[in-house]
Amino acid sequence: MLFDNLSIGLDIATAGSVIAAAVLFIKNSINSNRREREERAEEKEKERKERKKEIIKKYIFGLLDDLLVEHIKLFQEINNVDKRLRSGETTMDLNPLRDLIYNPIFIFEIRIRPISMVYGDGRFIELAEEYRSEMNKWLHRFQKLTSPDSNERWDFDEVMYQPTEISDKFNVLLLSEYEKLIDSM
Numbered sequence: 001m002l003f004d005n006l007s008i009g010l011d012i013a014t015a016g017s018v019i020a021a022a023v024l025f026i027k028n029s030i031n032s033n034r035r036e037r038e039e040r041a042e043e044k045e046k047e048r049k050e051r052k053k054e055i056i057k058k059y060i061f062g063l064l065d066d067l068l069v070e071h072i073k074l075f076q077e078i079n080n081v082d083k084r085l086r087s088g089e090t091t092m093d094l095n096p097l098r099d100l101i102y103n104p105i106f107i108f109e110i111r112i113r114p115i116s117m118v119y120g121d122g123r124f125i126e127l128a129e130e131y132r133s134e135m136n137k138w139l140h141r142f143q144k145l146t147s148p149d150s151n152e153r154w155d156f157d158e159v160m161y162q163p164t165e166i167s168d169k170f171n172v173l174l175l176s177e178y179e180k181l182i183d184s185m
Contacts, residue, residue: 049185056119060178063111064171070104071167078160085156094146101139101163105132108170123177131170138162 077100109128116124145154 052119053182053185056115056178056181059111059115060174063108064174066107066111067104067167067171070100070107071164071171074100074104074167075164078164082156082160098139101135104167105135108132108174112174120181123181124174127170127173127177131166134166134170135163138166 074097077097081094081097105128108131112124112128116122142159144150145152145159
């Protein structure tokens, strides 16, 4: 009888340890599966962020390339106006110059809005508005200086190259804002 009770006790202890091992195995499996799902989700999020960064980078640097082309055209037209003035020409059509001033503004605004709306927080749109504002101020001042009614004397080099300086400034600001956005991701 003693051996029967001992046998039953050992059977219960064995069954208990088997059940405890099974519960521990199931618990570890559940935890392992959950960790794997979390790791996959983290990896997907990391890949999504990297893809987002690549899209923004491609878009911003494409915009900067286009702005550089426009900047070169503007610089060349300013040099052409300078040469014509130095050769004695006093009247000329400044519409091509005005158009070349508006082209980078237009490109900046049109190309920056989609990236700003999808990935940004408004910083790029603000930058485009500031760019337009500074160029419009310059253009207004330039039109006043060059109007037939103006008797104000002005330095060609100081005034005429300001649009390229403004463009340079906003290209640098665009890069700076891009870097801040990427760093915040």
